Amino acid sequence: MTTVDQHTMREAFAVHLNDALDQDPRVALVLAAISRDLFDRALRDYPDRVVNVGIREQAMVGVAGGLALTGFRPVVHTYGPFLVERPYEQIKLDLGHQDVGAVLVSVGASYDNPAMGRTHQAPADVALFDTLPGWTVHVPGHPDEVGPLLAGAIAGEGRVYLRLSTRSNARPRPVTGEFVPVRHGSLGTVLAVGPTLDNVLAATEGVDVSVLYTPTIRPFDSAGLRAAVDSTAPNVLVVEPYLQGTSAAQVAEALADVPHRQRSIGVRRDLEVHAYGTPGQHDEIHGLDAAGIAKTLREFLAW
Amino acid sequence: MTSDTTHLAPLFARMTGDEKHEWAAASTLDVLWVLYDRVLDVAPDRVDDPDRDRFLLSKGHGPMAFYAVLADKGFIDPSILDTWTDFGSILGQHPDRTLVPGVEIGSGSLGHGLPIAVGQAFGLRARNRAARVFVLIGDGELDEGSNHEAIAVAGRHGLDRLTTIVIDNHSANHGWPGGIAERFAVENWATATVDGRDHDALHAALTADHPGRPLVVVADVQKG
Numbered sequence: 001m002t003t004v005d006q007h008t009m010r011e012a013f014a015v016h017l018n019d020a021l022d023q024d025p026r027v028a029l030v031l032a033a034i035s036r037d038l039f040d041r042a043l044r045d046y047p048d049r050v051v052n053v054g055i056r057e058q059a060m061v062g063v064a065g066g067l068a069l070t071g072f073r074p075v076v077h078t079y080g081p082f083l084v085e086r087p088y089e090q091i092k093l094d095l096g097h098q099d100v101g102a103v104l105v106s107v108g109a110s111y112d113n114p115a116m117g118r119t120h121q122a123p124a125d126v127a128l129f130d131t132l133p134g135w136t137v138h139v140p141g142h143p144d145e146v147g148p149l150l151a152g153a154i155a156g157e158g159r160v161y162l163r164l165s166t167r168s169n170a171r172p173r174p175v176t177g178e179f180v181p182v183r184h185g186s187l188g189t190v191l192a193v194g195p196t197l198d199n200v201l202a203a204t205e206g207v208d209v210s211v212l213y214t215p216t217i218r219p220f221d222s223a224g225l226r227a228a229v230d231s232t233a234p235n236v237l238v239v240e241p242y243l244q245g246t247s248a249a250q251v252a253e254a255l256a257d258v259p260h261r262q263r264s265i266g267v268r269r270d271l272e273v274h275a276y277g278t279p280g281q282h283d284e285i286h287g288l289d290a291a292g293i294a295k296t297l298r299e300f301l302a303w
Numbered sequence: 304m305t306s307d308t309t310h311l312a313p314l315f316a317r318m319t320g321d322e323k324h325e326w327a328a329a330s331t332l333d334v335l336w337v338l339y340d341r342v343l344d345v346a347p348d349r350v351d352d353p354d355r356d357r358f359l360l361s362k363g364h365g366p367m368a369f370y371a372v373l374a375d376k377g378f379i380d381p382s383i384l385d386t387w388t389d390f391g392s393i394l395g396q397h398p399d400r401t402l403v404p405g406v407e408i409g410s411g412s413l414g415h416g417l418p419i420a421v422g423q424a425f426g427l428r429a430r431n432r433a434a435r436v437f438v439l440i441g442d443g444e445l446d447e448g449s450n451h452e453a454i455a456v457a458g459r460h461g462l463d464r465l466t467t468i469v470i471d472n473h474s475a476n477h478g479w480p481g482g483i484a485e486r487f488a489v490e491n492w493a494t495a496t497v498d499g500r501d502h503d504a505l506h507a508a509l510t511a512d513h514p515g516r517p518l519v520v521v522a523d524v525q526k527g
Contacts, residue, residue, distance in 0.1 A: 028429070030422075048429035051460070059418045059452035066422020069407070070430065071353065074422075089412065090449070094419055097409045099401050 009164040012146040014038035028072040032060040061087040064102050065094030080106035080122030103153045109165035110267050111282045123267035126242045136160045137218035139194030144172035145215050167195035179224030183211040188235030189228045196239045203293035222254035234260035263300045306502040308336050314371035317384035329368040330472040330524045337505045339372050347377040350405050359408045359438040361416020363397045378405035414447025421453045424465040437466045443474040457517045458490030465517040472524045487519040499524035
């Protein structure tokens with residue numbers, strides 16, 4: 001076992017992936033400089049299937065496509081903007097169009113480290129995967145959720161995006177692929193994605209709503225949402241830690257035959273903040289802090 | 304083995320309807336023929352063989368010569384050429400690997416084949432397989448920065464299973480001062496620059512040993 005603390009999602013990812021590389025010769029890893037120190041030994045032990053291409057993200061995804069075409073299960077890892085946005089066409093063509101699988105694992109999330117500014121923020125990542133067919137998207141809410149999500153992703157053949165963050169809930173939740181009921185109420189249903197759960201629970205304390213949690217947002221568990229909404233008033237609030245409204249179309253589709261209302265909380269689309277500071281300060285601007293979520297919920301339910 | 308490609312003309316004409324000699328002007332024709340006739344270890348009954356050589360047509364635009372060679376070598380039935388670009392045909396103006404037996408990558412957007420080929424060369428080496436990867440790009444396509452990322456990665460990692468063929472028909476808007484081969488040589492590639500119509504020269508260059516490093520063959524093809 002690799003001896004790395006698993007206090008963060010990134011550390012948990014490194015521990016579990018190093019084990020997978022040791023145990024399964026089909027697993028490959030392509031890095032672009034970021035996190036290479038977490039894989040020093042694997043880079044030495046498996047020099048042709050654990051590859052650091054340097055700061056070359058187009059080649060990073062293309063190399064992953066080539067590894068997949070020769071029978072490997074490539075994991076590709078770097079900061080979100082350089083994993084998803086910069087080589088977007090490589091994701092579309094070198095993986096999707098070639099019809100090969102890969103597991104893309106990002107760090108940085110929407111604004112894990114606002115002091116680094118806009119260049120290291122990728123709130124649009126999940127929305128971008130929605131433009132391409134067949135992607136599974138995991139948004140773990142706790143470091144302990146990373147291991148099972150990664151293991152499931154590696155065991156499959158498909159295209160998977162695993163979005164790691166330094167933001168975390170106080171405790172892990174079951175990883176099932178389905179929306180998990182956390183609270184039961186009657187006025188509406190609140191879906192909390194990944195690390196937003198604790199703020200959602202704080203915001204809904206004493207409010208008569210159902211709360212669902214999921215660390216897997218694609219595929220969208222339409223049946224799970226439908227089951228929850230069947231036992232509440234048809235009011236749905238989705239709280240996502242990335243671009244606001246990313247799952248609005250999925251909610252509308254899941255409830256297409258039910259008169260319903262929905263609102264979305266997430267990273268605002270109408271401005272670029274141009275501010276540094278802390279993640280908590282950015283939560284406030286986007287209404288993703290507990291007070292902001294409570295305010296939106298109050299307006300939405302008019303209670 | 305033949306140095307004559309005139310037998311491909313009727314196959315070419317099934318796609319273009321061209322009765323004259325457009326086929327002979329295709330810049331990729333001679334390289335493709337030499338690869339499939341004399342270099343590549345591939346066969347229609349081995350398209351999934353893990354030990355087959357890989358040929359990646361990165362310069363996917365204008366694939367008529369490629370399809371003609373695939374038909375001549377038995378990968379696709381020549382009658383399929385009559386359907387090309389029709390809805391439901393396996394053949395389009397850019398190849399799709401999920402549709403055509405023996406086509407290793409879908410291509411069309413420039414600058415994707417070489418990075419994928421680098422990944423395949425890593426994968427084959429990791430599996431200790433002797434199979435080789437050949438990727439064909441154009442001198443205009445070489446403008447794309449993704450190629451230069453891949454050239455560096457392949458050179459620094461000594462990917463000796465990889466050969467890049469650059470068809471140089473002098474179409475890059477701003478040219479390549481100092482020559483195309485030099486762009487690879489500084490990254491530790493073995494290089495050869497040959498007449499892209501000279502089959503024996505192409506064959507010699509494409510089969511030369513290049514231990515411990517990737518190989519680039521620049522095939523000079525004059526336009527017209």
